[in-house]
Amino acid sequence: MSIFSKIMDAISFKGTRPTQTGQHEAQPAPGASIPGLAPQAAPAPAIPPAVAQPPLQDVDVEAQLSQLAQGKTLNWQSSIVDLMKLLGIDSSLENRKDLARELGYTGALDGSADMNIWLHKATMCKLAENGGKVPASMTD
DSSP states (O other), rough: OOOOHHHHHSSSSSSSSSOOOOOOOOOOTTTTTTTOOOOOOOOOOOOOOSOOOOOOOOOEEEHHHHHHHHOOOOOOTOOOOOOOOOOOOOOOHHHHHHHHHHTTTTTTOOOOOOOHHHHHHHEEEEEEEETEEOGGGGGG
C-alpha cells in the first residue's frame, strides 16, 4: 500500500472506501479434466478489482486531524513528520522519500526543510483533490 493511501485511510476512517485485497478465488487449470466428465471450456479469468480509489466524500480533514491531535503536541498543520506521526505512519526519511516520489517531487530526496514543506503542502493538495476539505492555508 502506498504511503499516501495510508494517509487517506487514516484520515477517512477505515471502511469508508473499498479496499483492494488482490485476492482471487482459485480456478481450475485450463484444460484440466476430471475422469468421466466431458472437458469443459476454460473458465474466464477473474477480473481484478479496480485499482483507482473513489474520492473521499466530504471528509473534513482539519477536523479529523484536530480531533486526533487532542492532548498531543504535534505541529501537524505544517510538518509532514508530525502529520505522519499523528496518523501512526512511519515518518522516517525513507518513507518520506517514498511519499515524495508518489507525489511527484523533483528536488533532492534529502529530508531537507524544502522537501518536507513541499511534501506537507502536496499531501494536503492531494487530499483536497480526492474530495477532502482542507483549509486554503494548508494548500497555498
